[in-house]
Amino acid sequence: MAGKLTGKVALVTGGSSGIGLAAAKRFAAEGASVYITGRNQPALDAAVAAIGGNVFAVRADSSVPADLDKVYAAIRSRSGKLDVLFANAGVAAFVPLGMINAEHYDGIVNTNLKGVLFTVQQALPVLSDGASVILMSSTAGFKGMPAFSVYSATKAAVRQLARSWLLDLKDRKIRVNVVSPGMVDTPAIAGLVGEANAAGTKAHVSSQVPLGRIARPEDVAAAALFLASDDAAYINGADIPVDGGAGQI
Structure with a gap:
C-alpha cells in the first residue's frame, strides 16, 4: 500500500x-525521500540511522545562506525536485526586557526569522509546483510570556510570512501553512x-493543558504530515495549534 508521501521529496531543517x-521519521515512513539538516554531524549521522529508509543528511546552519545553497544543490543533484519543505530549525532562550543584548537578539532572529525566510526563498528554484511549505511557529507567537519577547516576536513574524507567501506563490499553487x-x-x-x-516545568505546564500533558514530538510530526500530504490539498495559510487546547482557554 502506498504511503501518503510516496514519490515525494521532503526537506526537514533541524531534522537531527x-x-x-x-517529522523526518514520519515522512520517510510514508514513502518520501527525506533530506535533513543540522549543525552537528554526529547528531545527523545518528538521525540517519534512526530514520531509516531513503534519507540523506546535509550539515548546514539555516541562518547561513551559503549553507542553504549547499543543501539545495545536493537536493537538485540527487533528486531534481523538492515537494515538501518543513522549515523547522529554531532556537529559544529566556531573557527578560532590560537584559536583552545584541547577541541574544541576533542569535534568535537569525535562526528563527532570517533562517526561515532564506530557507524558503532559496528553495524556490527546486520546489515543485503544487509543493507544500510548512513553517514552524509556536503558541508563543500569539500569547504573552515573560522573558520570551524576542523568541515570541520571531514566531509571530513567521505566521505573517505564511500569509504573504501564499499570495507570492499562488501562481505555482504552492501551499504555505504553519x-x-x-x-x-x-x-x-x-x-x-x-x-x-x-521535570517541574513540564508538570506545571501539563497541569494547565486541557488534555493533561505536554506535546510529544510525534504529535507535531503528525500535524506536519497532514499538511505535507494531499489530505491537506485545499489547506492554505492555516495555523494549526498543537497545544492540547491550552491556547483556547
Missing part, C-alpha cells in the same frame, strides 16, 4: 533531534530552564 527528527506547538517534550526544555527544573 526533537520535532524535526520525529504549525504552532505549545511546550513539546524534547531535550530543549532542559536547555531553556535547566536540567534540575525540567
